Amino acid sequence: MKNLFQFSRLIMGIVFAALLFSGFSAIATEKKGSKESKKIKVLLVDGQNNHNWAKTSPIMKATLEKSGRFTVDVATAPPRGKDMSKFRPKFKNYDVVLSNYNGQDWPEATQKDFEEYVKAGGGVSIIHAANNSFPKWKAFNEMIGLGGWGGRNEKSGPYIRLRDGKFVEDHSKGRGGSHGRQHPFSVTHHVPDHPILKGLPKKWLHARDELYDRLRGPAKNMKVLATSFAAKSHGGTDEHEPIIMTISYGKGRIFHTPMGHSPHSMLCTGFQFILLRGTEWAAKGKVTFKKIPKNFPTEDKVSLFDPIKGEVPAEKKKKK
Numbered sequence: 001m002k003n004l005f006q007f008s009r010l011i012m013g014i015v016f017a018a019l020l021f022s023g024f025s026a027i028a029t030e031k032k033g034s035k036e037s038k039k040i041k042v043l044l045v046d047g048q049n050n051h052n053w054a055k056t057s058p059i060m061k062a063t064l065e066k067s068g069r070f071t072v073d074v075a076t077a078p079p080r081g082k083d084m085s086k087f088r089p090k091f092k093n094y095d096v097v098l099s100n101y102n103g104q105d106w107p108e109a110t111q112k113d114f115e116e117y118v119k120a121g122g123g124v125s126i127i128h129a130a131n132n133s134f135p136k137w138k139a140f141n142e143m144i145g146l147g148g149w150g151g152r153n154e155k156s157g158p159y160i161r162l163r164d165g166k167f168v169e170d171h172s173k174g175r176g177g178s179h180g181r182q183h184p185f186s187v188t189h190h191v192p193d194h195p196i197l198k199g200l201p202k203k204w205l206h207a208r209d210e211l212y213d214r215l216r217g218p219a220k221n222m223k224v225l226a227t228s229f230a231a232k233s234h235g236g237t238d239e240h241e242p243i244i245m246t247i248s249y250g251k252g253r254i255f256h257t258p259m260g261h262s263p264h265s266m267l268c269t270g271f272q273f274i275l276l277r278g279t280e281w282a283a284k285g286k287v288t289f290k291k292i293p294k295n296f297p298t299e300d301k302v303s304l305f306d307p308i309k310g311e312v313p314a315e316k317k318k319k320k
Contacts, residue, residue, distance in 0.1 A: 001083060001265075002117070003031050008122065010125070010320065013245070014115045014117055015275065020054050021291050023117065023187060027260060033126040035074075037057060038070045039068075039069060039070055040069055040070045040071070040095045040096060040266065040279070040280060040284065041070075041071055041093065041094045041095045041096075041302055042064060042070050042071075042072045042073070042074070042094060042096050042097075042098050042279065042282045043072075043073050043074075043075055043089060043091065043094040043096075043097050043098065043100045043285075044057055044060065044061060044072055044074045044075070044098045044219070045071065045074075045075050045076070045077070045089065045097060045098070045099050045100065046075075046076055046100040046101055047075075047076035047077030047079070047101065047103070048077050048079070048101060048102065048103025048104060049079065049100060049102045049103060049130075049313070050102055050129060050132070050262070051103060051128065051129050051261060051262070052262065052263065053100050053101075055263045056100060056263055056266055057074065057100050058102065058113070058258065058260070058308060059255065059263060059266045059267070059306075059308060059314065060072075060098065060260075060266065060275060061074065061129070061144075061277055062307040063276065064098075064267075064276065064279065064305055064309045066252040066310075067276055068288075069276070069280060069288065070280075071188060071312060072098075073094070074193070075087075075089040077103065077104075077106075079102065079172075079272035080103055080104060081104075082189035084104055084105075084106065084107055085107055087106060087110060088107065088109060088110045088113065089110070089113075091113055091114055091117035091122060092113075092117055092120075092122070094122070095122075095123055095124070095284070096122070096123035096124065096125060096279055096282050096283035097114075097117070097122065097124050097125070098124075098125040098127065098279060099124065099125065099126050099127065099129055099130035099133070100128075100130060101130055101133060101135045102129040102130055102132045104131070106133060106134075106174075106250075107134075108182070111137060111139075113139075114140075114300075115139045116233075116286070117252075118143060118250060118254075119249065119250030119251060119252060119254035120250065120251060120252070121250070121251035121252055122252050123252060123253050123254070123255075123279070123281075123282030123283040123284075124143060124242065124252065124253075124254040124255070124282055125254075125255045125256075125275070125278055125279045125282050126143075126144050126173070126254060126255070126256040126257070127257060127259075127260045127275075128210075128212075128257070128258055128259060128260040128261055129261075130144075130149055130179065131146065131147045131148060131212075131215065131258060132148055132149045132238055133147075133150075133155070135147065135150030135151055135152050137151075138289060139249075140221055141156065141157070141217050142218045142221075142247075142249055143219055143247060143249045143252070143254050143256065144217065144247065144256055145217055145218065145219050145220070145221075145222035145245055145254070145256060145257075146160065146215035146222070146242060146245070146282050147177070147215060147216070147217045147218060148176050148177020148212055148214070148215045148216075148220060149176065149177040150176075150177075151218070152175070152176025152177060152216060152225075153173070153174065153175055153176055153216075154171060154172070154173045154174060156176050156216050156217055156218075157216050157217040157218045157219055158170050158171045158216055158219060159172070159174075159215070159216050159218055159252065160215075160222075160224060160242055161239060161240075161241070162190075162227060162240040163177060164170070165222050169219065174214065174216075175214060175305060176214060176215065176216040176217070177212065177214055177215055177216075178212075178213055178214045178237075179210045179211055179212050179213060179230075179235075179236070180211060180213070180230060180231075180234040180235025180236040181234050181235050182208050182209060182210055182261065183207055183208060183211070183234050184200065184205055184209075184302050185205070185211050185228045185230075186203055186204070186205055186206070186228060186231070186299070187203065187204055187205075187206050187226050187227075187228055187243055187244070187259075187270065187276060188202065188203050188224060188227055188229075189201075189202045189225065189292050190224060190225060190227065190252035191223065191225045191226075191228045193222075193288060194248070195243065195277065195280050195287035196225060196255070196274065196277045196279055196282075196287060197225055197226065197244070197276050197277075198226040198287070199290070199292050200273075200296065201296070201297075201299060202300060203269050203299045204297040204299060204301050205297050205299060205301060206228070206259060206265075206268050206270055206271065206297065206302070207264060207265055207267060207268035207270075207271070207272075207302045208264055209259055209261050209262070209265040209268075210258075210265075211228055211230050211236060211241065211243075211258075212232070212235060212241065212280055213230040213236050213237045213239065213241045214241075214281045215241070215258065220247075221247055221248040221249065221318050222245055222246070222247045223245065223246050223247075224242045224244075224245050225244040225246060226242075226244035227240040227241055227242055227243055227245050228240070228241055228243040229241070231273065241258075242258075243257060243258060243259060244256075244257050244259075244274060245257070246281070253280055253281065253282045253283075254282060255279060255282040257274060257278065258272075258273075258277075259271050259314060264304075265305055266302045267305060267313055268297065268299060268302065268303065268304060269304065270294060270296060270297040270303065272305065273292075273293060273296060274288070276289050277289050279305040284295050286305070294316065314317075
């Protein structure tokens with residue numbers, strides 16, 4: 001009887017321990033799930049672009065996800081020339097849409113979904129050639145503020161020029177969109193207290209990239225945060241061109257940068273940190289990335305990092 005009693009106590013103890021362990025496991029899972037639910041949900045749209053989206057999209061995805069602040073899903077459109085009628089991402093399921101898309105017009109229903117999403121408060125991040133898209137879509141051009149190519153001209157809106165420390169509209173005739181030769185160029189901040197830029201060097205050197213110039217558009221509800229000087233010596237305009245912008249459309253916030261032409265351009269740690277802050281700001285209206293990376297570029301030195309490999313890329317030897 002005594003042995004039976006001791007055996008019963010042993011079984012009860014094992015059951016109790018199992019229940020206790022399962023309780024801790026449930027709490028741990030709940031906490032993890034809660035943490036995941038607080039992450040910003042990003043929808044990265046690509047699939048068509050006159051740039052190498054297949055290599056640049058993974059860099060942006062890795063940059064965002066490895067920060068621990070974001071989860072990223074990708075909506076890849078059908079190849080150019082294929083049926084687009086069923087391309088209808090569920091924008092409303094996300095906090096922010098990151099566009100790496102420059103291609104065919106979206107179906108009318110998809111355009112309507114996107115407009116409603118942004119008006120209701122959805123965030124948008126526009127990267128490089130994404131501002132070439134949809135030249136005839138009025139709402140989209142209001143969202144991005146400035147765009148290039150696609151037949152854009154003075155009818156599309158003004159150029160934005162820096163004159164005596166102020167940004168003014170230039171309604172002179174001319175094309176919308178051009179660029180000189182790729183080269184490293186300086187980014188100069190004009191609204192240093194904005195959450196996207198706060199605490200950063202007021203001037204830093206961006207890695208080799210296409211410096212878009214002569215962008216033009218509605219420029220409504222738009223604030224130019226930073227510019228880069230497009231020197232004629234590199235085939236530019238000799239003007240300070242908008243390089244980081246924010247725009248409001250309805251209740252939505254848009255972060256827009258023409259930086260990011262190639263995989264190399266996106267390895268710039270300055271671009272990556274601005275992408276993190278800009279995308280978070282577009283989604284939430286605030287920035288939690290307060291600490292400035294030690295490897296952020298300086299005024300005279302480019303800084304590179306590969307977020308996929310987790311290492312500083314080796315410099316390629318120049319051919320003699």
